[in-house]
Amino acid sequence: MLSDKEQVEFLGKKPPACTKSTIEKLMMNFQQISRNIDDLDQDLNQLAKRLDYLEESITEHYTLVQPQKQETKKKRRTANLIKRDFQCPYEKCDKIYGTDISLNLHIRLKHNGGSKIEREELAKKILEAKFQDEVEPEHSFNLPPNFIEDFYIHHQEYINNLEKAYNKKILL
Numbered sequence: 001m002l003s004d005k006e007q008v009e010f011l012g013k014k015p016p017a018c019t020k021s022t023i024e025k026l027m028m029n030f031q032q033i034s035r036n037i038d039d040l041d042q043d044l045n046q047l048a049k050r051l052d053y054l055e056e057s058i059t060e061h062y063t064l065v066q067p068q069k070q071e072t073k074k075k076r077r078t079a080n081l082i083k084r085d086f087q088c089p090y091e092k093c094d095k096i097y098g099t100d101i102s103l104n105l106h107i108r109l110k111h112n113g114g115s116k117i118e119r120e121e122l123a124k125k126i127l128e129a130k131f132q133d134e135v136e137p138e139h140s141f142n143l144p145p146n147f148i149e150d151f152y153i154h155h156q157e158y159i160n161n162l163e164k165a166y167n168k169k170i171l172l
């Protein structure tokens, strides 16, 4: 609350100069930026579609260049028969890819998951924060479900070094 004296001073002050042309300029900038965001959003959708298409093409290509075993029947393997081990970790997403490169691109574009390197760097920062009892660092992209747990399991040497450095064990 302002005191009476402060209120009088506050009301007596001139508001910052804001001419009509300044407001118009700001509005135009704002509209331009909104349009740019719309355009980028459309580009992103297009890229995601292309990614799907490329993934299909790569799968088909692998199928075609695989040496045909001595089969008398020339039967091309369908996409479903290709070994696809790289499953999207998001529960409601059923995408499975033939390579981790494709899966990582998918996570980046469809789930705003950042790049593989970004995710791993973040996992390290989060684990370090846990060791130091600090709050989890902020991040602009999403970590897939169980990412920290999986990282923990698959980077035992890194965890061991952390445990040594902080001289304590950590349970997730």
Ligand SMILES: [Zn+2]
Binding pocket: 088, 089, 090, 093, 094, 095, 106, 107, 110, 111
């Ligand atoms: Zn997915």
